[in-house]
Amino acid sequence: MRLPPFKYLAPTSVAEAVLMLASEGPGASVVAGGTDLYPNMKRRHQTPKTLVALRRVGELRGVSPTPDGGLRLGPATTLTAIERDSRVRATQPALWTAVRSISTPLLRNMGTIGGNVLLDTRCNYYNQNFEWRRAINFCMKCEGDTCWVAPGSDRCWAVNSSDSAPVLIALGARVRLASPRGVREVPLEALYREDGISWLAKEPDEVLTDLLLPPPGEVRSHYGKLRRRGAFDFPVLGVATAATFHGEVATGVRVVLNGVGSAPVRAKEAEALLEGKRLTDDLVRAAGDLAFKPAKPLDNTDFENAWRKKMVKVYVRDGLQALRATSR
Ligand SMILES: Cc1cc2nc3c(=O)[nH]c(=O)nc-3n(C[C@H](O)[C@H](O)[C@H](O)COP(=O)(O)OP(=O)(O)OC[C@H]3O[C@@H](n4cnc5c(N)ncnc54)[C@H](O)[C@@H]3O)c2cc1C
Numbered sequence: 001m002r003l004p005p006f007k008y009l010a011p012t013s014v015a016e017a018v019l020m021l022a023s024e025g026p027g028a029s030v031v032a033g034g035t036d037l038y039p040n041m042k043r044r045h046q047t048p049k050t051l052v053a054l055r056r057v058g059e060l061r062g063v064s065p066t067p068d069g070g071l072r073l074g075p076a077t078t079l080t081a082i083e084r085d086s087r088v089r090a091t092q093p094a095l096w097t098a099v100r101s102i103s104t105p106l107l108r109n110m111g112t113i114g115g116n117v118l119l120d121t122r123c124n125y126y127n128q129n130f131e132w133r134r135a136i137n138f139c140m141k142c143e144g145d146t147c148w149v150a151p152g153s154d155r156c157w158a159v160n161s162s163d164s165a166p167v168l169i170a171l172g173a174r175v176r177l178a179s180p181r182g183v184r185e186v187p188l189e190a191l192y193r194e195d196g197i198s199w200l201a202k203e204p205d206e207v208l209t210d211l212l213l214p215p216p217g218e219v220r221s222h223y224g225k226l227r228r229r230g231a232f233d234f235p236v237l238g239v240a241t242a243a244t245f246h247g248e249v250a251t252g253v254r255v256v257l258n259g260v261g262s263a264p265v266r267a268k269e270a271e272a273l274l275e276g277k278r279l280t281d282d283l284v285r286a287a288g289d290l291a292f293k294p295a296k297p298l299d300n301t302d303f304e305n306a307w308r309k310k311m312v313k314v315y316v317r318d319g320l321q322a323l324r325a326t327s328r
């Protein structure tokens with residue numbers, strides 16, 4: 001499979017990247033590591049006329065402390081650099097676990113954390129080459145008008161498969177986006193939409209410039225990933241759990257699921273049940289049962305969807321037990 005022709009621009013600052021993206025118009029796209037975008041271009045899912053590459057934009061790379069004691073992750077920081085960062089490993093174990101579970105070491109050398117949170121949604125009927133998709137007359141997400149997963153549906157149900165997104169949401173991360181209109185800062189959670197085609201609340205001319213993690217404080221976090229092959233595979237279920245413990249009492253509890261919808265899903269009923277309580281075995285089991293409800297796996301990724309839904313209970317329960325068991 002060959003890439004379609006495109007113009008390649010290599011800005012060296014955020015200001016230049018924003019200007020280039022705006023002046024090239026809707027046919028332009030940002031590329032970071034290209035490990036998601038280039039395969040998509042080869043399969044003709046996306047065919048941008050111009051790519052604005054972030055590789056030479058130094059201010060978008062690196063992990064640094066913020067004045068409040070948190071961490072700033074430059075979005076163009078490679079996954080390998082994040083995996084190797086001792087501060088991330090020591091203070092954000094769930095993020096570290098999630099990042100080192102992404103694809104393979106070679107792809108992590110190229111792939112970035114920004115590209116990971118903005119990853120395209122995935123589906124068995126979409127992540128195929130052009131000829132395969134043409135044989136089924138395409139589908140609603142790209143060039144067709146039918147959803148083969150839910151033929152009566154007027155929306156696309158492709159899944160969000162980012163490993164880092166549920167963890168970053170559970171940790172309360174915020175993002176900054178730069179465009180010709182200025183810079184805006186929003187919780188990462190607000191960037192996602194439950195729609196497989198329009199899965200991001202981000203304008204095409206916005207460049208992600210910062211991922212901001214709050215101070216770790218006494219937060220404990222855990223990430224569990226269900227996939228067929230341990231060596232590499234996208235998650236068919238990702239469960240991030242986080243909470244602050246006061247003795248045995250948990251507050252600020254977060255349970256975030258991914259791979260079961262077009263956006264990461266907060267299991268809010270489970271969170272509310274656990275808030276301010278001791279995480280007993282019974283309570284943890286009940287939370288798993290509640291988290292089962294908002295998970296809506298469909299027949300568009302690996303494994304049988306009813307089994308994947310059952311696994312939500314198991315992974316949530318295990319994630320909460322892991323919080324209870326760790327000192328951080
Ligand atoms: C074989 C294989 C296995 C994989 N396994 C996994 C897996 O297990 N888990 C997982 O989560 N991912 C997986 N991936 C997907 C991918 O490798 C990672 O998600 C990676 O982090 C994407 O980052 P990137 O820099 O390569 O993104 P790119 O491909 O460069 O970009 C992805 C998207 O983000 C946009 N973008 C990137 N940076 C910015 C920015 N700063 N501002 C605005 N837009 C931006 C691009 O325009 C594009 O739309 C896999 C990929 C492959 C090929």
Ligand code: SF4
Pocket residue numbers: 122123124125126139140141142146147148149150155156157158196300
């Ligand atoms: S969920 Fe439906 S519309 Fe979306 S990619 Fe899959 S088949 Fe296409």
